[in-house]
Amino acid sequence: MADVTQLIHDYLRHNKKFPHVFCAGCGHGIVLGSLIRSVHALGLPKDDVVLVAGIGCSGRMAVYVDFNTVHTTHGRALTFATGIKMANPKLKVICVMGDGDAMSIGGNHLIHAARRNIGVTALILNNQIYGMTGGQCSSATPQGDISMTTPFGSLEKAFDIVDMCMAAGASYVARGTSFHAIQLDRLISSAIMHPGFSVVEVFSPCPTQYGRKNKFRNAVDMYKWLKSNTVKVETLKEPDQKPADGRIPIGVFRDVEEPGLEERYFELQRKLMGQNR
Amino acid sequence: MSKKQKGQTRVCVYPDWCKGCGLCVAFCPAKVLVLNAFGKAEVAHEDECINCGFCELHCPDFAIAIKPRTRNGAGQPDPRSGWSDPESEHGRASPPEPTPEPNPNPEE
Amino acid sequence: MAVQRKKRKRRELFALGNEAVAEGALLAGCSFYAGYPITPSTEIMEVMANRLPLIEDGVFIQMEDEIASMGATIGASLAGRKAMTATSGPGFALMQEHIGYACMVEAPLVVVNVMRGGPSTGLPTSPAQADVQMARWGTHGDHPIIVLSASNVQECLEMTVTAFNFAEKYRTPVILLLDEVTAHTREKITVPDPDEVEILSRVTPTVPPEWFKPYADTARGVPAMAPIGSGYRTHVTGLTHDVMGYPTQRPDEVKDAMLRLFRKIDQYYGDIQMADEYMLDDADVAVVAYGSVARSAYLAVEQARERGAKAGLLTLKTLFPFPRPAVEKLTHRCHTVVVPEMNMGQMSREVKRVNNGRTKVRTINRVDGQIITPSEILKAIL
Numbered sequence: 001m002a003d004v005t006q007l008i009h010d011y012l013r014h015n016k017k018f019p020h021v022f023c024a025g026c027g028h029g030i031v032l033g034s035l036i037r038s039v040h041a042l043g044l045p046k047d048d049v050v051l052v053a054g055i056g057c058s059g060r061m062a063v064y065v066d067f068n069t070v071h072t073t074h075g076r077a078l079t080f081a082t083g084i085k086m087a088n089p090k091l092k093v094i095c096v097m098g099d100g101d102a103m104s105i106g107g108n109h110l111i112h113a114a115r116r117n118i119g120v121t122a123l124i125l126n127n128q129i130y131g132m133t134g135g136q137c138s139s140a141t142p143q144g145d146i147s148m149t150t151p152f153g154s155l156e157k158a159f160d161i162v163d164m165c166m167a168a169g170a171s172y173v174a175r176g177t178s179f180h181a182i183q184l185d186r187l188i189s190s191a192i193m194h195p196g197f198s199v200v201e202v203f204s205p206c207p208t209q210y211g212r213k214n215k216f217r218n219a220v221d222m223y224k225w226l227k228s229n230t231v232k233v234e235t236l237k238e239p240d241q242k243p244a245d246g247r248i249p250i251g252v253f254r255d256v257e258e259p260g261l262e263e264r265y266f267e268l269q270r271k272l273m274g275q276n277r
Numbered sequence: 278m279s280k281k282q283k284g285q286t287r288v289c290v291y292p293d294w295c296k297g298c299g300l301c302v303a304f305c306p307a308k309v310l311v312l313n314a315f316g317k318a319e320v321a322h323e324d325e326c327i328n329c330g331f332c333e334l335h336c337p338d339f340a341i342a343i344k345p346r347t348r349n350g351a352g353q354p355d356p357r358s359g360w361s362d363p364e365s366e367h368g369r370a371s372p373p374e375p376t377p378e379p380n381p382n383p384e385e
Numbered sequence: 386m387a388v389q390r391k392k393r394k395r396r397e398l399f400a401l402g403n404e405a406v407a408e409g410a411l412l413a414g415c416s417f418y419a420g421y422p423i424t425p426s427t428e429i430m431e432v433m434a435n436r437l438p439l440i441e442d443g444v445f446i447q448m449e450d451e452i453a454s455m456g457a458t459i460g461a462s463l464a465g466r467k468a469m470t471a472t473s474g475p476g477f478a479l480m481q482e483h484i485g486y487a488c489m490v491e492a493p494l495v496v497v498n499v500m501r502g503g504p505s506t507g508l509p510t511s512p513a514q515a516d517v518q519m520a521r522w523g524t525h526g527d528h529p530i531i532v533l534s535a536s537n538v539q540e541c542l543e544m545t546v547t548a549f550n551f552a553e554k555y556r557t558p559v560i561l562l563l564d565e566v567t568a569h570t571r572e573k574i575t576v577p578d579p580d581e582v583e584i585l586s587r588v589t590p591t592v593p594p595e596w597f598k599p600y601a602d603t604a605r606g607v608p609a610m611a612p613i614g615s616g617y618r619t620h621v622t623g624l625t626h627d628v629m630g631y632p633t634q635r636p637d638e639v640k641d642a643m644l645r646l647f648r649k650i651d652q653y654y655g656d657i658q659m660a661d662e663y664m665l666d667d668a669d670v671a672v673v674a675y676g677s678v679a680r681s682a683y684l685a686v687e688q689a690r691e692r693g694a695k696a697g698l699l700t701l702k703t704l705f706p707f708p709r710p711a712v713e714k715l716t717h718r719c720h721t722v723v724v725p726e727m728n729m730g731q732m733s734r735e736v737k738r739v740n741n742g743r744t745k746v747r748t749i750n751r752v753d754g755q756i757i758t759p760s761e762i763l764k765a766i767l
Contacts, residue, residue: 004342024296024297024337050614083446087466112448219300223300265444
């Protein structure tokens with residue numbers, strides 16, 4: 001396992017202040033590490049990688065890593081990513097969003113990005129809470145859970161990001177957790193290389209804002225919960241069904257090779273320009 | 278993951294980057310690490326390390342590095358950390374001059 | 386736009402104002418359009434949908450809403466494209482957050498807003514000029530912005546080219562305000578040969594990547610811009626940032642960044658502010674108008690002159706930064722300034738502010754979705 005950390009350090013911006021802004025035990029740092037390892041393993045030059053982030057804890061990730069980085073507005077990261085990808089299809093555009101970012105304020109953009117199959121990778125860091133604003137209920141907060149805005153328990157059902165992206169037509173959908181880092185490396189690598197729209201949902205614990213209010217004593221408890229409450233989707237007898245014991249299936253849910261919007265667009269353009277000549 | 282043999286590795290924690298979340302301590306299968314009085318991870322039983330790499334992959338703060346115990350190449354102590362190789366003949370190896378970064382603000 | 390009188394490959398078109406905007410954009414080198422249909426601006430989008438796929442690297446994309454359109458436009462601008470989007474009132478309201486973002490990250494782009502009656506859904510097919518102050522102050526936070534307008538179809542084309550030039554030159558979003566009448570009037574226009582039009586493009590870095598400061602102050606106040614993917618790996622953020630583009634809260638750095646944003650527009654005020662004078666040399670009564678109302682005012686001034694009244698017309702082409710010197714000159718010379726507009730007094734407020742009580746300011750306001758007729762203006766002149 002030599003040099004994993006050294007490798008990550010090589011991709012960080014050396015003129016930024018470390019340690020980073022995330023709380024102790026926050027899974028976002030692990031995801032950032034996984035993302036860097038994936039990009040490195042794929043041999044992508046730093047210049048060709050664009051990291052587009054939204055607002056919130058996950059949004060702060062962009063500033064630390066030495067790619068082309070864009071820190072956009074709340075929920076709209078995918079719209080910027082769409083513009084960048086269409087303007088320069090050679091770039092590998094990776095969109096980092098939180099659950100509030102991707103599913104609440106930016107839900108519309110997520111389903112449309114999936115529908116049009118734009119060649120962007122959406123990395124959705126699901127910590128089940130609005131962390132940066134101080135722990136308010138998000139659309140991914142499980143029903144019954146406590147947050148600052150649901151002090152008596154949330155009455156609403158949580159979004160299942162994987163189900164929704166599958167329904168919206170994304171051609172690569174996967175779910176990982178920041179506990180399963182090696183699997184996450186694999187998921188992110190294949191998502192980046194996938195031609196169309198790819199979604200990787202990552203369960204990334206928030207010990208500070210979510211854990212403390214929901215009977216997790218510390219960060220370690222949350223990772224232990226992830227360890228015992230997830231199940232590899234390939235080991236399920238019925239992968240289409242949710243496990244009856246309530247465990248969260250992780251792994252690749254869909255991987256279909258479909259050309260991305262930008263490929264189809266420039267294909268059409270070549271055809272049209274050929275006719276005009 | 279390389280072969281799980283004990284005593285092949287150096288475990289190095291950068292205390293300034295460690296936030297003391299305790300993930301490495303809780304999940305280390307060989308109980309190499311402990312939280313010290315400052316609440317930061319510390320190497321206690323380095324010889325027990327089986328080089329599984331869990332702590333390195335899961336440190337959210339990129340504060341743990343596992344290196345093979347060799348004198349050359351990757352085993353060199355990292356000059357950026359306060360870590361030194363106790364078995365080195367010269368004590369703390371003289372750090373190579375880091376390449377000077379261009380000063381982004383020459384006025385400062 | 387310097388139009389030389391040489392025989393070149395000019396094209397004559399019988400075009401809508403909206404179509405002229407699209408022609409102007411293509412002439413200026415626009416290669417990216419993201420939009421969402423909305424009356425009465427949709428024709429701009431339709432022309433772009435037909436034309437952009439036929440030109441090298443031209444990208445047209447229909448987004449899911451105006452927020453997304455503006456996001457994609459900024460994204461394309463950051464990736465080095467000349468990008469545009471067009472919309473009308475309700476869509477323009479949705480775009481405001483991203484217009485602020487574009488101001489902050491200094492993304493050059495053009496937003497066309499074809500004004501229709503409001504508020505809310507209002508009068509979708511009727512003209513108004515009620516988004517003037519929203520164009521200036523719509524987004525949150527203190528920021529400078531350039532707002533242009535056009536009063537006839539030829540001007541739609543020319544002002545679109547100017548809008549792109551300003552955007553590229555000053556690294557700022559530029560808003561082009563049309564009203565429904567201008568946008569839906571069909572007139573003969575001349576599309577100039579691309580060689581005879583001055584087209585500006587953003588300044589790109591002239592130093593190696595390690596030495597590049599993406600938001601450095603320069604004499605012009607406008608930093609060089611490295612497109613994403615060009616080897617200059619920068620951080621772009623809507624947070625207030627230092628010269629390296631990284632978020633900062635240090636008061637000195639914040640102050641420098643904010644003041645430079647203003648300075649880069651303020652110090653080129655003379656270049657940006659544009660107004661056409663007509664018969665103003667000896668005028669006692671001046672009409673200050675913009676958009677389609679300027680055409681009614683033109684006829685009213687002619688009729689007033691026929692009746693012996695010394696009337697003149699100032700057509701504002703730049704709305705913001707407000708062309709203060711041009712208006713100030715009038716207030717020193719004329720005894721009355723007439724400001725007709727299709728709102729309850731959004732620009733007359735600016736005129737009154739500049740006038741500072743020197744002369745009489747007469748306003749003509751209509752908010753019933755009808756144009757202001759020459760006879761209404763004539764009545765106010767006489």
